[in-house]
Each structure stands twice: as C-alpha cells, then as structure tokens.
Amino acid sequence: MTPFKLTEELLDNIAGLIDAQSDDALINLMKEVHFADVAEIANELDEEQATYLIKLLDSDKTSDVLTELDEDVREAILNNLSSKEIAGELEELDTDDAADIVGELPKEIVQEVISEIEDKEHARNIVDLLRYDENSAGGLMAKELVKVNENWTVLRCVKEMRAQAENVTRVHSIYVVDDEEKLKGRLSLKDLLTTSTTNPIKNVYIPKVDSVNVNEKPEEVAKIMSKYDLEAIPVVDEIGRLVGRITIDDIVDVIREEAEKDYQLAAGISQDVEADDSIWILTRARLPWLFLGLLGGLGAAAIMGGFEEMISNHAILFFFTPLIAAMAGNVGVQSSAIIVQGLANDDLKGSISNRLVKEMFLALLNGIILAVVLLFFTWVWKGTFITALAISISLIAVIVVAGIIGTFTPLFLHKRGIDPAIATGPFITTSNDIFGILIYFTIAKVLLGI
Template sequence: MTPFKLTDELLAEIEQLIETQKGPELEYLLGDVHYADIAEIINELNEDEATYLIKLLDSDKTSDVLTELDEDVREAILNNLSSKEIAEELEELDTDDAADIVAELPEEIIQEVISEIEDREHAQDIVDLLRYDENSAGGLMAKELVKVNENWNVLTCVKEMRAQAENVTRVHSIYVVDDEDVLKGRLSLKDLLTTSTTAQIRDVYIPKVDSVNVNEDPEEVAKIMSKYDLEAIPVVDEMGRLVGRITIDDIVDVIKEEADKDYQLAAGISQVVEADDSIWELTRARLPWLFLGLLGGVGAAAIMGGFEEMISKHAILFFFTPLIAAMAGNVGVQSSAIIVQGLANDDLKGSVSNRLFKEMLLALLNGLILAAILLLFTWFWKGDFYTALAISASLVAVIIVAGIIGTFTPLFLNQRGIDPAIATGPFITTSNDIFGILIYFWIAKIILGI
C-alpha cells in the first residue's frame, strides 16, 4: 500500500471541486482515502470548505475524521453543524471519543446534542463518561467492552458475546463479572472454544486480571499497560465494579501528550502550545522562563562585579567564564534529564542518597578528565601554572556541584508532587550558571591568593 501524500495539486483539485459544488466527484475521489488522511486534508482547508466536506461524506467516516482534526479546526466545524448533525457523528463513535467531542461543545448545546442521539444507551454512556475528570482513567476509558457473568454456562456466554461484540470495534479481552458487576477475572478464548458448552464460566475463567481505578492518573495507567504489555485494561469503580476499559490507542495519545509537555517544559515553555498558536499564546508560554534566564544573567553579572579587582589582574579568568557557565549548565541538564527519564519510566531504583553519591562520583570522574585537558591547554597557552590550576580546579568543583543540583532538584520536585520536567532546561541551566560562576571565582581567588 502506497502511503498517502497530500500534494499541492491534490489540495487544489479538492478546493476546486468544493468551490464548484461537485459532490459526487469529491466522494469518488476520497472514497478509498483513510479518515486520518481526510483529516490531514481538512486541516488545510478553510472553515467553509472543511464544513462542506464533513457534511458531504457519510458519518461513518467523518465521525472518525473529527477525532483526528486539530482542536481549533474541529471547533470551527462543530460550530457550523446543527445539534442533529453533531449527534449523527457521535452515534458512529466509541463512547470515549464521543465524550471528548461533547466536552468541547458550548454548555448551552450539550444537552440539546445528547437529546438528538437516537441510541439512548449510547447517549447515557456518554453522559456517564462526562462525569469523570478528563485527567483520570474514568475520563480516558470507553464503555464498549465484552463481559460475561460467572454464573452463565459456555453456551449462554457465547450467545451474549455475539450480541455485545456488535457494538465493540475490537475485542481485546473478555471480562468476567458477578451478579453485582464486580470484576472477577478474564476469559481465555482458547479455553472457551475447548470447553464443553454446558460448563460453568466460574470453573474456567482466569481470576487474575490487571485493572485500574476510575480515579487513577492516566500516566500511571500508561506505566501499568507498558509494564505488562497490555492492549487493553479494565477500569473499575470504588466498589470493584467493571465500568469500562482503556485501550492501547488511548494510552499512546497520553504518552505523546506527556512527552510533548515534558519536552516543552524542558525547553523552557511553561504550557503546552502548538506551532500555529497565536503570537500572544506563544509569548505567554515562553516569557516566564526567559525572564528567569534574565534574572540569572543579572545575578551572574553581579557576582562577577564582586570579583572585578581579581579579573583586572588576571584577565584570562574572564575569557574562561563562558566555558565554566556552559559546563555547569550542560552537566546539570544531563544529570536532571536522566533522573526525569527514570522517574517518567518508573525505573529509578535506590535511595536518594545513593543516587546523589553515584552522580558525585560520575561528576568527579568527568571533571578530573576534562580538568586535566584544560590544565594542560591553559598552562601551555599562557605559561602560568597557578592560573591554569585555578581554572581547572574550579571546573572540577563546578561539575560536581552541577551534577548534584541536576540530580537532587527533580527528585525533590517529584517528592513534592511537582512535575520534575520543569527542573531541566532553563531552571537547571540558570541556577548552575550562577553557582558555577560563584564557585569559579571563589576558588580562583583562594588559589591565586588575591
């Protein structure tokens, strides 16, 4: 299968067909195009063109298209659809995707849209999902699943599964519940096929099943599913009753969103933004950390001002200031990045003291190697051993301190329930610049006797 590629020629042809209202030709052109590729096309169209295309195509395809669109594009399209048209799209979607779209609608039309959904059970499931916090397992789950009662026999079980499976896009697991809907275990398809039709489900189901509570954090759900290689995981309420399931495609979205957020935090952007957001939104996201960098620079300049006399006598110290600051920032970011990654993957083992000790040894080794190179270079360049020693010794101390700060800060933030990703990037760089320069000139002053 050849991957879809949106070319300027294809986009121009689609725009021309829309402008001339040639619906049948458009339907034929896009008939075999995947919904994700149609979403890519619509993202490039203007509001009127996008709305025309959504109204033209069948809901069984456009409903999936809506889930793939950029949020601002989807919002614009939904504003141009009637409550009945939106309801028709929602009826084709799984409840989790439908609930996500409903949550984006204005409050005044949500009830109107829900009332237009003909499948009342589907509508009720959507309403149920809207009650959960979007940043929870409940807000992430779908209601569609296959469940059987432990008191049924295999024949009854198969009949019920056939009926339930009609509303489930993909059957990952068969869950077993009791009369109160409490999750008891899971059913192996192999056991079901090889067991007598008169056998009781309670005698053949597997009691061990991983599940998560409706209030569980999505990141924790992602860790569990990743650890145990699960394609889907059941969700239970406080009473242990089965209320939904989370599938791997939803978890991939969570992982991507978290990675985007952490990457932007590490780069000094205080909130998740997109490249096509407004200038004001981008400025508001970037300015806080840039201001922190400005304060750090002013602080470093003030520290250097306190050693003005020493710099005037040993001007070479001034020329190595950028090197010291850069090494401090780089080492700090490296250390914090490893810690943040370990915390995110939940594979950081050992106590904080052991981790700090390990980073100190690592920083000491790296510092000694780099300092030896710098010592020889500076000594041969300027012929002043003590100045070269002052710079090199300062480098070792700066690297050790930067490693400790880069390790301790994300661990400390994580223990306080704060996203440790904010420790990387500008925060660590700025703090290590200040400490690095202070240590640099302080050690140089001691060695040079000034």
C-alpha cells in the same frame, strides 16, 4: 500500500471540487482515502470548505475524521453543524471519543445534542463518561467491552458475547463479573471453545486480571500497560465494579502528549502550545522562563562585579567564564535528564542519597578528565601554571556541584508533586550558571591568594 502524501496539486483539486460543488466527483475521490488523511486535508482547507467536506461524506467516516482534526478546526466545523448533525457523528464513535467531542461543545448545546442521539444507551454512556475528570482513567476509558457473568453457562456466554460484540470495534479481552458487576477475572477464548457448553463460566475463567481504578492518573495507566504489554486494561470503580476499558491507542495518545509537554517544559515553555497559536499565547508560554534567565544573568553579572578587582588583575579568568557557565549548565541538564527519564519510566531504584553519591563520583571522574585537558591547554597558552591549575580545579568543583544539583532538583520536585521535567530546562541551567560562576571565582581567589 503507498503512504498518503498531501500535495498542493491534490489540495487545489479538492478545493476546486468543493467550490464547484461537484459532489459525485468529490465522493469518488475521497472514497479510498483513510479518515486520518481526510483530517489532514480538512486541516488545510478553509472553514467553509472543511465543513462542506464533512457534511458531504458519510458519518461512519467523518466521525473518525473529527477525532483526528486540529482542535481549532474541529471547533470551527462543529460550530457550523446542527445539533442533529453532531449527534449523527457521535453515534458512530466509541463512547470515549464521543465524550471528548461533547466535552468541547458549548455548554448551552450539550443537552440538545445528547437528546438528538437516537441510541439512548449510547447517550447514557457518554453522559456517564462526562462526569469523570479528563485527567483520570475514567476520563480516558470507553464503555464498549465484552463482559460475561460468572454464573452463566458456556452456551449462554457465547450467545451474549455475539450480541455484545456488535457494538465493540475490537474485542481485546472477555471480562468476567459477578451479579453485582464486580470484576472477577478474564476469559480465555481457547478455554471457552474447548469446554462443555453446560459448564459454568466460574469453572473456566482466569481469576488473575490487571485493572485500574477510575481515579488513576493516565500516566500511571500507561506505565502499567507498558510494563505488562497489555493491549487493553479494564477500569473499575471504587467498589470494584467493571465500568469500562482503556485500549492501547488511547495510551499512545497519553504518552505522546506527556512527551510533548515534557519537551516543552525542558525547553522553557510553561504551558501547552503549538506553532500555529497566536503570538500572545506563545509569548505568555515563553516569557516566564526567559524572565528567569534574565534574572539569572543579572545575578551572574552581580557575582562577577564582586570580583571586579581580581578580574582586572587576572583577565584570563574572564575569558574562561563562558566555559565554566556552559559546563555547569550542560552537566546539570545531563544529570537531570537521566533522573527525569528514570522517574517517567518508573525504573529509578535505590535511595536518594545513593543516587547523589553515584552522580557525585560520576561528575568527579568527568571533571578530572576535562580538567586535565584544560590544565595543559591553559598552561601552554598562557604559561602560568598556578592560574591554569586554579581554573582546572574550579572546573572540577563546578561539574561536581552541577551534577549534584541536576540530580537532586528533579527528585525534590517529584516529591513535591511538581513535574520534574521542568528541571531539565532553563531552571537548572540558570541555577547552575550562577552557582558555577560563584564557585569558579571563589576557588580562583583562594588559590591565587588574592
């Protein structure tokens, strides 16, 4: 299959067909185009053209297109659809995707849209999902699944499964519940097919099944599914009743969104933004950390001002200030990045003290190697051994301290419930710059006897 590529020529052709209202030609052109590619096309069209395209195509395709659209494009299109048209799109979607779209609608039309959904059970399931926090397993799950009662016979189980499977896009697992809907286990299709049709399910099912609570954080759900290589995981409420399931495609979205957020935090962007956002939104996201960097620079300048006389007498110290600051920032970011990654993957083992000691010795080894190179370079360049020694020893101390700060800070933030990814950005760089310069000039002053 050749990957879809949206060219200017194709986009102009589609826009021309829409403007000319050549419906038959447009339908024929879009017939074999995947819904994700249709969404890519709609994102590039203007609002009226995108709406026309969505209204023209069948709901079984456009419903999935809506889930793939950029949020602002989807909002614009939904504003141009009637409540009945929106309801028609929602009926084609799984409940989790439908609930996500309903959650984006203006509150004043939500009830009207829900009432237009002809499948009342589907509507009730959507409403049920809306009551969960979007940042929870309940807000992530879908209601579509296949479940059987432990007291049913194999024959009845097969009949019920056939009926339920009609409403499930993909059957990952068959879950077993008791009369109170509490999750008891899972059912192997092989065991189901090789046992007597009169045998009760309670004699066949596998009692061991991984599940998550409705209030579990999506990040924790992602860790569990990743650890056990699960394609789907059942969700239970506070008393153990089976209420839904989360599938791997939803978890991939969680992982991607979390990675994007961490990347932006590491780059010093304090809120979720995109390149197409307004200048004001982008400014608000970037300015706080830029302001922190400004304060850090002023702090470093103030520290250097306190050593003004020493810098005047030993100008070479000034030349190496950017190197010291850069090494402090780089080492701190490296250390914090490793810790943040370990926390994210939940594979950080051992106590904090052991981790700090390990990082200290690692930084010390790196510092000594780099300091030896710097010592010979400075000695050959300027011919003053004591000055070269002072700068080199300062570099070792700065690298060790930066490594400790870079290790401790994300661990501390994690303990406080703050996203540790923030420690890999300007926060750690700025703090290490200040400490690095202070340590550098203090050690140089002592060793040079000033």
